[in-house]
Amino acid sequence: MISLRVAIIQTEGCHCEIRKPANMLRHIQIHTIASRKAAVDLIQNGLVRGISQSLQCRRPEVELTSVRYPGVRRGNYAQLSDRHVQHFRSILPKERVITETEDVAGYNVDWLRMVRGVSQIVLKPKITEEVSAILEYCNAENLAVCPQGGNTGLVGGSVPVFDEVIISTSLMNSIVSLDELSGILVCQAGCILENLESYLSERGFMMPLDLGAKGTCQIGGNVSTNAGGIRLIRYGSLQGSVLGIEAVKADGEVIDCLSSLKKDNTGYHLKHLFIGSEGTLGIVTKVSIQCPPSPKAVNVAFLGLDSFDDILRTFTEARSGLGEILSSCEMMDLLSLDAATSNLKLQRPIGEFPFYMLIETSGSNGTHDEEKLTKFLETLMANGVVRDGTVASEPSRIKLMWNLREGITGGLLHDGYVYKYDISLPHNSFYAIIPELRTLLPADKVGRICGYGHVGDGNLHLNITTPKFDPDVLKIIEPFVFEWTSKLKGSVSAEHGIGFKKTQYIHFSKSQSSLNLMVNIKKLMDPKGILNPYKVLPAQH
Amino acid sequence: MISLRVAIIQTEGCHCEIRKPANMLRHIQIHTIASRKAAVDLIQNGLVRGISQSLQCRRPEVELTSVRYPGVRRGNYAQLSDRHVQHFRSILPKERVITETEDVAGYNVDWLRMVRGVSQIVLKPKITEEVSAILEYCNAENLAVCPQGGNTGLVGGSVPVFDEVIISTSLMNSIVSLDELSGILVCQAGCILENLESYLSERGFMMPLDLGAKGTCQIGGNVSTNAGGIRLIRYGSLQGSVLGIEAVKADGEVIDCLSSLKKDNTGYHLKHLFIGSEGTLGIVTKVSIQCPPSPKAVNVAFLGLDSFDDILRTFTEARSGLGEILSSCEMMDLLSLDAATSNLKLQRPIGEFPFYMLIETSGSNGTHDEEKLTKFLETLMANGVVRDGTVASEPSRIKLMWNLREGITGGLLHDGYVYKYDISLPHNSFYAIIPELRTLLPADKVGRICGYGHVGDGNLHLNITTPKFDPDVLKIIEPFVFEWTSKLKGSVSAEHGIGFKKTQYIHFSKSQSSLNLMVNIKKLMDPKGILNPYKVLPAQH
Structure with missing residues (x-):
């Protein structure tokens, strides 16, 4: 039994890969898989259930970003030369200066395989001083830089657009300290979220965030993108739980705000400039984070409902009746769940309903939690708000339920092309865009129009699929979705960030x-604009 | 019965005042009080219990800041002229441009009566556009400005140092909206915290912060100073719960980040520049804040313990056994409690012990909470960690217990002069500075060396009293306290901020x-430095 990171699955004419196993797949033998069917079998027999969303057909080449987006022009940066490479080799040992095209290739492509850069070099610092030396040099030499964590982002923020020098934080993976009295963890930016979770769980604590990519994503990337995820309703955003940050500015200066205190009101709270700025203001090198104690009991209820109004009633009742133990409140419509059940052959635990909810409780007393959950469900089923439901408290059954929710993303990819939107909306307007789009889009061209997401946090994942990319369909969707969201004072990117792909839409959610x-803060902190260029801020600035 | 804000108490040769009643004093008839004894009677009979910390003897004059701190020099700002006053009268109605010396006087002095400016004008805008017009003009005319909320700060941040134009937000007190599905409140900056709490409690919600000054402090000031308080352990900091901010920059430009969404990852998270920057980067005009549902049950335990180690054991047990219902975890040593019991004649509910704790639970199910609390106390009393304790669940008894904790600040003032420190320290070094100071300071000169505070958050309020101000004692305390704190990587200001009084100590907690x-961000956002000058950043910058 060994730890599996990537299993290559040979299929007809191309090859698929199962990337970054979710936490239920920590120990599995590598299988040689001869066909797509074998992969599906593997999923169905439960060995790799829940990660099937990562099953993708790898095309021989992903189109270059510079070709797919011809409107984006390379900035006036220096070209990488042998002299530069030699200098990097004076900062880092040879094996951490990667220049072989084949070795660099994987760092140039994003997880969704939608954007691809042509960087010729990947640098792998292990300590802050190396990041500092690299950036100081790049800034002096006017070399553009792309910081990269786990490369699990969904908006093209973590790969180069052109030939930016890639600085990978993957070897910056040391845990610095854990204060077992306060639960404050200090670690390097490259620590993988799931590894931190494992480390903490052995010591009675947990990470305050959890997301599908936990097996690959790094805490530095989580912080740089202000990642949300499924625990936000309970433990709040990273803006609240990150206590300190060490980051390196474009010119190599180290900004030490690595406070590991819950309270520190001494001057401007600079750490927030690095949380969510997606590596454009500095490279996060260390993080200090407040970790809550592990719950003693976890329960998950999977519910079937008739209408979105019933979802809102259930959410309100959950907040009141489950109160402080509510740790997730997720919704999905039938078509979303169907992407996981039909496309991935996962089993639906209850009958067919227009809507489903996944509600999780985490608490310090199993008996109390069970009582609260039972009463909550009895109330909702008695008054007909919840039509059917099932509750799990054993970890294996809980995982099966979460697999359904987390399998949707991957399941949708099986439809063909997916138009993905991640928007925040007021609760009472949360779902209205889905029926609206169903009237707007031509039924014969569109496969699926569905919505799921973190209803407790007002965050809808709106997805539309077509057999293959269709510019006519896109024209109907955009800018309609952004205008709709803007009219409701929503956010055009709730948790995925702006990255490369959404810079032209940021004005729908932000005032001039x-x-x-x-723009002025960017100019102040990175006057030459070398840090993650073409990302976050619109090009005209 | 009317709402009482200030009761003037005549005493021998001067007059005392009871300011800003805590929430237990919302409805009380104004008493004409002939003596200090009568005031103490009023406290003792319970009518004004808990606010006695505000009982102060008002000297005819507070020394001018410019006299007490001769090292601080007035910046090169314009002097207020009749022309300026005329212009302000074109922006605001006459009654909101206050220039009578007597009327302006109260705005020039801080709550602790330790600093006093000589502003000649107070402007009282009601809407953002008025703040914008005022600042645009002040910036053009090079007039320095001091924003003022409830003026309850403890570091001299909310009053002018010299003759700054005072902009009071006290008339900006409208609630804009409350989304009863999400619990997101949007309001103007001048709303008084207690008023917001009342408004919310009628609708099933609560403010995520609570502090002694709630009857007077304004949410804009709370946000501008990143106020902490007694609920932080449960509901987190304002950096987490504030969802959006509208603020006006020095040049009058309105920065609209007033998102009322839990998740919004579109660009840099600018709101955090205004949270905790104490009015030096902009004037907060509106706030959007995530409000949790009101708890259905609240319990308070008041415990006696033998040692600080036992306090840490109790805290660890509380986090584990009370878990998600723990809403406050406060400690006080005997000498701290004595300031409330001896000086204010408040009654101690249990016997004499070296240490006390106040532990509060807030939950959604009274029976469950009581069970958890009972089990928690039984465990700790059985193993001898807690020596004695009493539990309250009725609001009146809960208030009595909180009065003891909240009465300490005011009780200390009765000793004479108070040297106050508000520091964050790692839990295992939390209390060590107190015995250290007891060995350093001459027993014959010092009245009391005591510590209390938010132990759950690692925040110690260290207080030393002498009969009157003694510079020799101060020399022993400072910079010792700051150096001690810095050595332990603590914060020299956990929740009070830097304001005017601590600018020279900021480097003990922040890197160069x-x-x-x-400094560069300040220059970017307020190039002329008109906003709350002499505050937060050290003068040399």
Whole structure:
């Protein structure tokens, strides 16, 4: 039994890969898989259930970003030369300066395989001082840089657009300290989220965030993108739980705000400039984070409902009746769940309903939690709000339920092309865009229009699929979705960030005065604009 | 019965006042009080219990800040002229441009009556556009400005140092909206915290912060100072619960980041520049804040313990056994409690012990909470960690217990002069500075060396009293306290901020690179330095 990171699955004419196993797949033998069917079998027999969303057909080449987006022009940065490479080799040992095209290739492509850069070099620092030396040099030499963590982002933020020098934080993976009295963890940016979770769980603590990519994503990337995920309703955003940050500015200066205190009101709270700025203001090198104690009991209820109004009633009742033990409140419509059940052959635990909810409780007393959950469900089923439901408290059954929710993303890819939107909306307007789009889009062209997401946090994942990319369909969807969201004062990117792909839509959620201030802060902190260029801020700035 | 804000108490030769009643004093008839004894009677008979910390003898004059701190020099700002006043009268109605010396006087002095400015004008805008017009003009005319909320700060941040134009937000007190599905409140900056709490409690919600000054402090000031308080252990900091901010920059530009969404990852998270920057980067005009549901049950345990180690054991057990219902975890040593019991004649509910704790639970199920609390106390009393204790669940008894904790600050003032420190320290070094100071300070000169505070958050309020101000004692305390704190990587200001009084100590908690970046951000956002000058950043910058 060994730890599996990537299993290559040979299929007809191309090859698929199962990437970054979710936490239920920590120990599995490597299988040689001869066909797509074998992969599906593997999923069905439960060995790799829940990670099937990562099953993708790898095309021989992903189109270059510079070709797919011809409107984006390379900035006036220096070209990498042998002299530069030699200098990097004076900062890092040879094996951490990667220049072989084949070895660099994987760092140039994003997880969704939608964007691809042409960087010729990957640098792998292990300590802050190396990051500092690299950036100081790149800034002096006017070399653009792309910081990369686990490369699990969904908006093209973590790969180069052109030939930016890639700085990978993957070897910066040491845990610095854990204060077992306060639960404050200090670690390097490259620690993988799931590894931190394992480390903490052995010591009675947990990470305050959890997301599908936990097996690959790094805490530095999580912090740089202000990652949300499924525990936000209970443990809040990273803006609240990150206590300190060490980051390196574009010019190599180390900004040490690595406070490991819950309270520190001494001057401007600079750490927030690095949380969510997606590596454009500095490279996060260390993080200090408040970790809550592990719950003693976890329960998951999977519910079937008739209408979105019933979802809102259930959410309100959950907040009141489950109160402080509510740790997730997720919704999915039938078509979303169907992407996991039909496309991935996962089993639906209850009958067919227009809507489903997954509600999780985490608490310090199993008996109390069970009582609260039972009463909550009895109330909702008695008054007909919840039509059917099932509850799990054993870890294996809980995983099966979460697999359904987390399998949707991957299941959708099986439809063909997916138009993905991640929007925040007020609760009472949360779902209205789905029926609206169903009237707008031509039924004969569109496979699926569905919505799921973190209803407790007002965050909808809106997905539309077509057999293959269809520019006519896209024209109907955009800018309609953004205008709709903007009209409701929603956010055009709730948790995925802006990255490369959404820079032209940021104004739908941000005022011009805010954008101007962002541009000025960028100029102040990175005057040459070498840090993750073409990302976050619109090009005209 | 009317709402009482200030009761003037005549005493021998001067007059005392009871300011800003805590929430237990919302409805009380104004008493004409002939003596200090009568005031104490009023406290003792319970009518004003808990606010006695505000009982102070008002000297005819507070020394001018410019006299007490001769090292601080007035910046090169314009002097207020009649022309300026005329212009302000074109922006605001006459009654909101206050220039009578007597009327302005109260705005020039801080709550602790330790600093006093000589502003000649107070402006009282009601809407953001008025703040914008005022600042645009002040910036153009090079007039320095001091934003003022409830003026309850403890570090001299909310009053002018010299003749700054005072902009009071006290008339900006409208609630804009409350989304009863999400619990997201949007309001103007001048709303008084207690009023918001009342408004919310009628609708099933609560403010995520609570502090002694709630009857007077304003949410804009809370946000501008990143106020902490007694609920932080449960509901986190304002950096986490504030969802959006509208603020006006020095040049009058309105920065609209007033998102009322839990998740919004579109660009840099600018709101955090205004949270905790104490009005030096902009004036907060509106706030959007995530409010949790009101608890259905609240319990408070008041415990006696033998040692600080036992306090840490109790805290660890509380986090584990009370888990998600723990809403406050406060400690006080005997001498701290004595300031409330001896000086204010409040009654101690249990016998004499070296240490006390106040532990509060807030939950959604009273029976469950009581069971958890009972089990928690039984465990700790059985193993001898807790020596004695009493539990309250009725609001009136809960208030009595909180009065003891909240009465300490005011009780200390009765000793004479109070040297106050508000520091964050790692849990295992939390209390060590107190015995250390007891060996350093001459027993014949010092009245009391005591510590209390938010042990759950690692925040110690260290207080030393002498009969009157003694510079020799101060020399022993400072910079010792700051150096001690810095050595332990603590914070020299956990929740009170830097304000005017601590600018020279900020470097004990912040690196030079961080300070440089703060200075550059200040220059970017307020190039002329008109906003709350002499505050937060050290003068040399």
